[in-house]
Amino acid sequence: MANEITFLEAIREGIDEEMARSPEVFCMGEDIGAYGGAFKVTEGLLAKYGDARVLDTPISEAGFVGAAAGAAHMGMRPVVELQFIDFISCAYDMLTNYVATARYRAFLPCPMVVRGPSGGYVRGGPFHSQNPEAAFLHTPGLKIVYPSTAEDAKGLIKSAIRDDDCVLFFEHKYLYRRVKGVMPAGDHVVPIGKARVAREGTDASIITYAATVHKALEAAEQLAAEGISVEVLDLRSLLPLDDEAIQATVRKTHRVLLLHEDTRTGGIAGELCARINETSFAWLDAPVLRVAAADVPLPYSPPLEDYVLPQVADVVRAVRHLLAW
Amino acid sequence: MPKRTTPAAPPGILAREPRATPLGPHARALGDAQRLELYYWMRLTRTLEERLVALYKQTKVVGGLFRSLGQEADAVGSAFALERRDILSPLIRNMGSMLVKGATPLEVIRQYMAKGDSPTRGRELNIHFGDLDRGFVGQISHLGDMVPVMAGVALSFKMRREPRVVLVYVGDGATSTGAFHEGLNFAAVQKVPLVCIVENNGYAYSTPNPRQFAGEWFKDKAAAYGIPGVQADGNDVLAVYDVTRAAVERARAGEGVTLVELVTYRRKGHAEHDNQSYVPPGELEWWAAHNDPLDRYVARLTSEFRVPAARLAEVDARVQREVDAATDEAERSPMPEGTDALVGVYADPPVVPAEWYREGVTKAVERHERPASWGTSGGE
Numbered sequence: 001m002a003n004e005i006t007f008l009e010a011i012r013e014g015i016d017e018e019m020a021r022s023p024e025v026f027c028m029g030e031d032i033g034a035y036g037g038a039f040k041v042t043e044g045l046l047a048k049y050g051d052a053r054v055l056d057t058p059i060s061e062a063g064f065v066g067a068a069a070g071a072a073h074m075g076m077r078p079v080v081e082l083q084f085i086d087f088i089s090c091a092y093d094m095l096t097n098y099v100a101t102a103r104y105r106a107f108l109p110c111p112m113v114v115r116g117p118s119g120g121y122v123r124g125g126p127f128h129s130q131n132p133e134a135a136f137l138h139t140p141g142l143k144i145v146y147p148s149t150a151e152d153a154k155g156l157i158k159s160a161i162r163d164d165d166c167v168l169f170f171e172h173k174y175l176y177r178r179v180k181g182v183m184p185a186g187d188h189v190v191p192i193g194k195a196r197v198a199r200e201g202t203d204a205s206i207i208t209y210a211a212t213v214h215k216a217l218e219a220a221e222q223l224a225a226e227g228i229s230v231e232v233l234d235l236r237s238l239l240p241l242d243d244e245a246i247q248a249t250v251r252k253t254h255r256v257l258l259l260h261e262d263t264r265t266g267g268i269a270g271e272l273c274a275r276i277n278e279t280s281f282a283w284l285d286a287p288v289l290r291v292a293a294a295d296v297p298l299p300y301s302p303p304l305e306d307y308v309l310p311q312v313a314d315v316v317r318a319v320r321h322l323l324a325w
Numbered sequence: 326m327p328k329r330t331t332p333a334a335p336p337g338i339l340a341r342e343p344r345a346t347p348l349g350p351h352a353r354a355l356g357d358a359q360r361l362e363l364y365y366w367m368r369l370t371r372t373l374e375e376r377l378v379a380l381y382k383q384t385k386v387v388g389g390l391f392r393s394l395g396q397e398a399d400a401v402g403s404a405f406a407l408e409r410r411d412i413l414s415p416l417i418r419n420m421g422s423m424l425v426k427g428a429t430p431l432e433v434i435r436q437y438m439a440k441g442d443s444p445t446r447g448r449e450l451n452i453h454f455g456d457l458d459r460g461f462v463g464q465i466s467h468l469g470d471m472v473p474v475m476a477g478v479a480l481s482f483k484m485r486r487e488p489r490v491v492l493v494y495v496g497d498g499a500t501s502t503g504a505f506h507e508g509l510n511f512a513a514v515q516k517v518p519l520v521c522i523v524e525n526n527g528y529a530y531s532t533p534n535p536r537q538f539a540g541e542w543f544k545d546k547a548a549a550y551g552i553p554g555v556q557a558d559g560n561d562v563l564a565v566y567d568v569t570r571a572a573v574e575r576a577r578a579g580e581g582v583t584l585v586e587l588v589t590y591r592r593k594g595h596a597e598h599d600n601q602s603y604v605p606p607g608e609l610e611w612w613a614a615h616n617d618p619l620d621r622y623v624a625r626l627t628s629e630f631r632v633p634a635a636r637l638a639e640v641d642a643r644v645q646r647e648v649d650a651a652t653d654e655a656e657r658s659p660m661p662e663g664t665d666a667l668v669g670v671y672a673d674p675p676v677v678p679a680e681w682y683r684e685g686v687t688k689a690v691e692r693h694e695r696p697a698s699w700g701t702s703g704g705e
Contacts, residue, residue, distance in 0.1 A: 026484070052484060058514055063473045063507030070477025073457065076484065078477075093504070097467050098474060104670050105449045106463040140670050164672035 003183070008176040010150040010183060011115075012041055014157035015079060017187075019049055022077065025161055026053040028064050029081030038083045039117055039176055061090035065114060069099050069166075072112040077161055082116030085170060086130040099166045100141030113160045115169035118146075119211055119261060120293075120309055122174055125300035131210075131262035131293075136168055137239055137271065143192055144239040146170040148213035150181030152236055155190025163192060172211045179214070193237045195245035201231030204322050205249040207272060208259035209235040212310055216259055219315035230319060238268060243275060250276050254285040255322045261309060264292035286325035291318045331615045338608035339527050341588060343616050344558040349567030351406070351574075359405075360630060363562050365640050366401040367619055370421035372644045373430050376652055377437055381597055385656070387439040388450045393418035395560070395592035398618030399524055401425055402565030403492065403587065406573050407460070412478055413492040414462045414471040418524065418591070420452050422494065427459035428452075430651035441661030448666075468499035472508030472521060479517035479576075490576045492520045492569070498529025500543055509582065513550040518576035520569065521584050524559065526591035531603040547584035559587030560618040563625075590616065 005013065019025045026049075027042055033056040036043030046054040057064040061082060068078035082088050088095070095114065102108040120129035136142050145160055145167055147153045153171070160167035198213055199220050206216040213234045220230035233249045235242065250256055256276060258269035269290040276288055294308045334340030355363075374392050381390045393400060400421030404413060407426070415422045420433060428444075435443035436454055444454035445463075455463035462478065464471050475493035482489045499505050500523055512519045523543040527534060540546070547554025553575075557568040565587055572583035590612045594601045601609065626632040 055515075058507070058510055060473075060507035060511060062470075062504050063476070063511040066470060066473025066504065066508060067477030067480055067511055070462075070474040070479070071481040071484075072477075073462065073474075074478055074481035076481050093467055094470060094473065098465055098470050101465070103672065105445055105453070105465075106455050107669075108455070108457070108462070109672065143671075 004180045006177050007150040007153050007179040010154035014154040018161040024077045027079045028055045030083045062094050065091035065094045068112045072110045073108050079113045084128050085116040085118035086127045096139045100139045110166045111164045112166050117173035118170040119172040126297040129298045143167040146210045155188045158189050159192050174211045193240045195242035196234045198234040199232040201229040203229045204255040205231045205253045206257045207233045212259045218312045250280045251283045256288045259291045263295050265295050335607040338605045346564040351570035352563040352567040367397040369644045370397045376648050386437045389596040391417045392593035396589045398562035399559035399587040399589045402562040403569040406569035411490045412460045414475045416494040426461045434655035440658035442658050447661040469502030469504035472505050476508045476512035479519040483517050490518045490573050494522045497525045512582045513552045516581040519582045520572040523586045526589045530595040544586035552582045554584040556586040559589030
């Protein structure tokens with residue numbers, strides 16, 4: 001389609017619109033200026049807005065995430081790029097101890113976005129494929145957004161930039177150029193904290209987010225051929241979670257598969273399962289099941305990575321198992 | 326000032342004779358009233374901390390108590406070099422800096438006593454509080470973290486072309502952290518209006534400088550960042566003021582970051598519970614007897630600047646009255662309500678599901694209180 005743009009371009013468009021809309025918005029990160037970022041998300045922004053608003057930084061995630069917090073206290077709205085989200089651990093202290101607590105302990109606003117390419121299925125190996133979202137789910141004070149469509153990527157980056165708190169914005173790099181969409185006209189903003197029903201169904205629900213939304217949709221298509229109707233709920237926001245949408249789908253289909261690309265133990269599925277248990281136990285016709293990555297660092301070689309990460313066939317088998325209960 | 330004759334220090338101890346620093350240009354420009362004001366802040370710092378010790382012994386201080394005994398000159402003299410519009414971030418031994426910037430004894434005592442109307446509403450301890458309007462940002466416990474954060478505050482001033490300066494304090498120990506390095510490097514590269522003060526007080530908790538740092542002086546680190554590194558006798562309030570003021574003016578003129586090392590000595594333990602068993606015998610006594618910043622300043626005020634002793638006694642009496650009044654008022658303050666703990670994590674808080682097993686917990690949640698309605702920027 002003529003007006004179709006990629007997931008990556010949708011993020012760029014969202015940042016660009018917010019920079020044009022508000023002089024407080026500026027970008028900071030490694031190689032984001034002249035080079036346009038490792039994946040070219042910020043390409044063109046330096047030429048348009050100048051080096052006062054598109055800052056190339058030293059290699060120091062703690063340094064520039066901390067600096068973003070300080071600038072945010074003073075009314076700026078920094079959008080920080082981590083070259084790969086795997087490097088967010090270098091700023092873990094700053095995010096969890098400083099940023100996340102600032103409003104609560106000191107009434108200091110921290111309107112900032114920390115964004116970066118995440119996720120696997122791209123043969124990136126242990127340090128260019130991570131999904132570290134669960135580490136931050138456990139941190140009150142942060143928000144976490146992880147879109148799966150180009151439209152949501154744009155609408156959510158705009159919401160994240162306008163949010164008065166710190167939003168971690170995960171950009172699945174598998175989706176960057178594979179997923180495309182036509183942007184709704186006008187000021188397209190998607191609210192943080194609202195899930196999206198990606199496919200309606202009646203027999204079972206797959207609750208998931210990011211790249212595995214597409215695995216779930218593929219699996220649902222295959223299962224439809226067998227006469228099984230699967231609903232897919234795309235969480236979009238992980239913190240806060242949309243409890244209402246989760247409960248609605250559970251109470252609709254009574255069978256739930258939790259699917260994520262992050263490793264199984266301590267992954268977000270555990271928290272979702274606990275919430276479903278606490279609120280909707282009486283509606284369940286089967287135990288809540290999980291499909292997630294194996295509990296290993298993500299390996300590089302294709303047979304290894306394919307074995308570790310959830311695949312469509314895994315999802316299909318798991319849903320069949322759920323229905324046979 | 327005539328050179329003081331100090332007897333030889335016992336062997337094996339860290340001793341530094343008071344330096345006979347001639348008055349610098351900025352210190353020379355101070356008037357009588359400002360010199361007396363410096364004395365007031367230093368005396369207030371010491372007297373307020375002594376009162377906190379008394380409250381601590383009465384178990385009215387809920388957490389630990391951190392003293393800045395012997396470091397009052399470095400805290401007060403440096404903060405005094407800032408203007409009203411400038412912003413600082415203190416360390417745990419910079420209560421004096423915060424007082425200069427407008428923090429009140431009442432706030433400090435309420436904070437230590439974990440009162441509901443303390444600046445953080447009982448959420449944070451000791452002097453971990455701030456107020457952007459008055460120009461100080463509360464620190465966190467993770468040493469070095471405030472350097473990147475304050476570099477960011479300074480970056481916002483640079484971006485908006487506001488002629489404001491940022492001052493961030495670290496101790497000798499914090500210079501070992503990655504955050505210190507990352508923050509200072511970022512600030513130097515961006516040439517933001519930041520002054521970074523390293524308070525070299527000899528110890529980080531129990532660890533003496535030689536186990537922290539293989540160099541001689543902390544100011545020497547500045548060369549690696551391409552910024553000036555300067556040093557002053559941290560127990561000489563006028564020298565501290567002078568060196569900091571020069572760095573502040575340099576920053577305001579757009580010339581970038583300065584690393585200022587203030588050489589002082591920590592006369593009390595890390596916190597009040599620390600018995601300082603690791604300090605060589607005689608060291609604490611030597612500093613108390615020969616290099617106390619208040620004694621030195623009193624001697625200088627009365628001799629060099631001819632301030633009558635009665636004027637200083639008036640200041641002492643005023644400080645005592647203020648600390649007494651603040652103590653009485655803080656003691657009357659209420660403790661916070663438990664449910665206050667649940668609000669204010671987010672600007673637009675999600676509805677927190679009430680824990681069904683905790684009676685009464687729904688109250689604060691139902692109120693759905695916004696943080697804008699309280700705290701330092703609200704209408705207390």
